[in-house]
Amino acid sequence: MSTPPNEPQDPRPEVSGQPTSGEPRPAEPHAVDAPAAPGQQYGQAGGKYGTAEYNPGQYTGAVERPSLLDRLLRLTMISLGVYVLSGIVGLIAVNSIDFHQLYRDMGLSTEMADQAAASQTSGLSSTLGSIVSLVIGIAFYVLVWSNLKKGKNWARILGTVFAAISIVGGLFGLFGSFIYPAPWNIIMILLVVVKIVVDIIWIVTAFKAPNTAWFKQNQVQR
Numbered sequence: 001m002s003t004p005p006n007e008p009q010d011p012r013p014e015v016s017g018q019p020t021s022g023e024p025r026p027a028e029p030h031a032v033d034a035p036a037a038p039g040q041q042y043g044q045a046g047g048k049y050g051t052a053e054y055n056p057g058q059y060t061g062a063v064e065r066p067s068l069l070d071r072l073l074r075l076t077m078i079s080l081g082v083y084v085l086s087g088i089v090g091l092i093a094v095n096s097i098d099f100h101q102l103y104r105d106m107g108l109s110t111e112m113a114d115q116a117a118a119s120q121t122s123g124l125s126s127t128l129g130s131i132v133s134l135v136i137g138i139a140f141y142v143l144v145w146s147n148l149k150k151g152k153n154w155a156r157i158l159g160t161v162f163a164a165i166s167i168v169g170g171l172f173g174l175f176g177s178f179i180y181p182a183p184w185n186i187i188m189i190l191l192v193v194v195k196i197v198v199d200i201i202w203i204v205t206a207f208k209a210p211n212t213a214w215f216k217q218n219q220v221q222r
Contacts, residue, residue, distance in 0.1 A: 063217045065151075066210035073148060075202045076159065080141040082198060083166075086191045087134040091127065093184035151218035156206050163199040170196045 104110065140162060147155030170192045177188040205211065 063210075063213045066214050068205060068208055068210045069148070069214065072202065072205045072211060073145060075198060075205060076141065076145045076148065079163070079166075079195065079198045079202060080138065080145075082191060082195045083137055083141070084134065086188070086195060087130070087137075089184065089187055089191060091130055093180040093188060094127075094130075096181055096184060097179060151215060153215040153219040156211075156215055160203055160206060163202050166199050167196050170199075 140158075144155050144159040144162065148159065173192050174189060177185050177192060179185075180188055
């Protein structure tokens with residue numbers, strides 16, 4: 001009678017509960033998760049500890065109305081006052097000039113001096129023209145002042161152009177003031193100097209940093 005051959009035995013002890021081939025393996029209690037991808041630690045989304053990354057360009061705080069704007073508005077009104085006063089004094093001073101003597105002092109003959117003086121003294125249109133120019137200038141001042149108050153940058157630019165023209169005209173006007181008789185010549189010179197100084201301060205104030213930032217902000221918002 002033949003006996004079956006002995007099969008080889010596994011010398012390792014059998015472990016209870018160990019899955020056989022084809023069965024799912026249970027989760028190991030001490031398993032270590034795979035490291036997260038770079039830049040994703042602690043729930044980051046472009047920043048640290050779950051916060052967005054700081055970007056200085058994202059600040060959009062509004063610039064408050066600067067106190068220098070009130071100074072600019074006051075300077076505008078002061079310049080307007082000096083402008084009106086200069087115009088009124090100029091009209092009075094012109095009528096006090098002895099054009100006959102003025103032209104004779106310039107070397108003209110008596111006949112030519114009389115003709116030149118007649119064209120000056122008989123011209124009512126010249127007086128009306130001066131008054132119209134004065135009124136137009138006042139209108140421009142009011143236009144600039146009212147729109148500066150609203151923060152319109154074009155009003156600042158327009159005011160700068162007017163101030164620059166006034167400064168240049170005032171410098172030439174200093175030489176023309178000497179044709180007026182005393183005391184009008186002294187008064188005219190003082191008014192011209194004050195006007196030039198005020199207009200220079202106006203331009204400097206208009207382009208100081210607080211005013212510039214405020215006007216640019218209003219320009220962008222519009």
